[in-house]
Amino acid sequence: MPEQETIFHKIASGDAQADIVYQDDLVIAFNDANPQAPTHILLIPRNDELESLNDASKSDEGILGHLLFAAAKVANQVGIAEDGYRIVINTGAAAGQSVAYLHVHLLGGRDMTWPAG
Ligand code: DGP
Numbered sequence: 001m002p003e004q005e006t007i008f009h010k011i012a013s014g015d016a017q018a019d020i021v022y023q024d025d026l027v028i029a030f031n032d033a034n035p036q037a038p039t040h041i042l043l044i045p046r047n048d049e050l051e052s053l054n055d056a057s058k059s060d061e062g063i064l065g066h067l068l069f070a071a072a073k074v075a076n077q078v079g080i081a082e083d084g085y086r087i088v089i090n091t092g093a094a095a096g097q098s099v100a101y102l103h104v105h106l107l108g109g110r111d112m113t114w115p116a117g
Pocket residue numbers: 007018019030031032033034042089090096097098099100
């Protein structure tokens with residue numbers, strides 16, 4: 001049992017519903033319930049061991065790389081790759097991480113401003 005079971009643990013295990021747009025043997029991608037852009041997709045590892053990027057070790061390089069690879073694949077699949085998109089990994093309270101389960105935000109479909117808020 002994880003220290004704190006989140007909604008993403010339940011989505012990963014199939015115990016909670018999500019609007020899944022892509023999945024493979026390592027990751028699941030689904031629409032964010034509170035979208036901040038016309039396209040806002042979250043990618044999570046199926047393996048629920050990482051609460052955030054802070055927990056990652058050398059042995060997690062594979063899944064971290066795969067999350068980004070899958071995000072680019074999904075961006076292409078949903079038609080935002082050509083115009084451009086943003087990848088965000090909120091890590092910790094100061095960055096606004098609200099769900100203690102490593103996740104990648106894929107945002108697109110509008111012009112983005114910089115610096116991020
Ligand atoms: P963060 O603030 O980086 O931890 O992002 C968490 C995101 O998760 C936030 O954009 C809203 C989204 N979210 C929270 N609960 C649910 C849910 O039950 N389903 C879906 N699809 N997204 C959720």
